[in-house]
Amino acid sequence: MIDLTDRIIVLTGAAGILGRRYVSALAELGARVIALDLAAALAADATLAAQPNVHAYPVDLSDVGDITAVSRMIVETHGAPHGLVNNAASKGRDIGAFMLSGTEITPETWREVSAVNLDASFFLTREIGRSMVSAGRGSILFIGSIYGEMAPDPRIYEGSFYLGSQIGTPPVYSATKAAVGGLTRYLAALWGEHGVRVNCVSPGGVSSGQGGPFAEKYAARVPLRRMATPDDMVGPVAFLLSDAAAYITGQTLLVDGGLSIW
Numbered sequence: 001m002i003d004l005t006d007r008i009i010v011l012t013g014a015a016g017i018l019g020r021r022y023v024s025a026l027a028e029l030g031a032r033v034i035a036l037d038l039a040a041a042l043a044a045d046a047t048l049a050a051q052p053n054v055h056a057y058p059v060d061l062s063d064v065g066d067i068t069a070v071s072r073m074i075v076e077t078h079g080a081p082h083g084l085v086n087n088a089a090s091k092g093r094d095i096g097a098f099m100l101s102g103t104e105i106t107p108e109t110w111r112e113v114s115a116v117n118l119d120a121s122f123f124l125t126r127e128i129g130r131s132m133v134s135a136g137r138g139s140i141l142f143i144g145s146i147y148g149e150m151a152p153d154p155r156i157y158e159g160s161f162y163l164g165s166q167i168g169t170p171p172v173y174s175a176t177k178a179a180v181g182g183l184t185r186y187l188a189a190l191w192g193e194h195g196v197r198v199n200c201v202s203p204g205g206v207s208s209g210q211g212g213p214f215a216e217k218y219a220a221r222v223p224l225r226r227m228a229t230p231d232d233m234v235g236p237v238a239f240l241l242s243d244a245a246a247y248i249t250g251q252t253l254l255v256d257g258g259l260s261i262w
């Protein structure tokens with residue numbers, strides 16, 4: 001039932017750990033994937049745009065003018081998209097500043113992360129969503145996080161590293177990921193009568209080379225006893241984009257191995 005043949009699907013953060021997997025999976029399901037990311041991120045992964053049915057375009061989502069321009073180009077070139085996945089997320093310019101847990105975050109990092117995780121998710125959705133409303137159909141996904149639903153447990157971070165920094169989750173991450181749940185419900189209510197569905201997928205922690213005891217400590221808290229893989233996120237995203245989810249809107253689907261149930 002999950003058939004995306006000839007569906008035009010816009011995906012942000014296409015060159016990231018999960019984005020790359022979504023691009024190839026959605027294209028394999030028949031979609032024409034409009035893959036958006038920073039120019040440097042796209043340039044670093046030449047294989048992304050080389051896939052059949054994938055059209056990659058650079059955009060800086062922290063710039064609302066860039067969002068408006070790329071949205072217009074997409075609609076003019078490809079027509080009103082059938083799907084949008086707001087998957088991009090920013091760690092700001094300074095990864096060490098992002099990884100500071102607790103209340104140490106600087107105003108600069110807070111704004112850099114909010115600009116992409118929250119502001120851009122809204123402004124891109126507004127642009128693409130308007131074309132969907134005119135077309136009378138569409139499926140929009142926000143990507144939240146388990147840490148928008150429940151607090152990160154700082155005890156599992158001690159002695160573990162990622163990208164050269166002590167692992168931590170800053171409050172702006174939880175705040176922006178919780179906020180897209182609110183946007184999901186607001187826009188689902190607004191656009192339901194126009195045939196546009198809006199849902200949120202909130203992944204649990206994905207295994208991606210975290211060093212130290214983190215992965216083991218994380219997995220011990222999960223009923224399924226492991227961290228997620230990128231493949232674990234593909235089915236839920238494809239399902240909600242497809243007609244198999246035709247009567248689902250305004251929902252947040254937690255894809256967390258059961259972490260949030262106890």
Ligand SMILES: NC(=O)c1ccc[n+]([C@@H]2O[C@H](COP(=O)([O-])OP(=O)(O)OC[C@H]3O[C@@H](n4cnc5c(N)ncnc54)[C@H](O)[C@@H]3O)[C@@H](O)[C@H]2O)c1
Nearest residue numbers: 013015016017018038041060061062087088089145205206
């Ligand atoms: N990986 C996890 O453990 C996990 C867990 C829960 C939720 N998520 C969420 O899933 C999504 C994907 O996560 P990921 O691990 O693949 O992240 P990632 O950091 O690997 O990828 C994010 C992508 O967003 C792009 N991006 C950042 N700033 C941008 C900007 N200004 N303009 C355009 N693109 C920009 C980056 O270049 C990158 O390719 C994110 O929303 C993330 O918060 C991830």
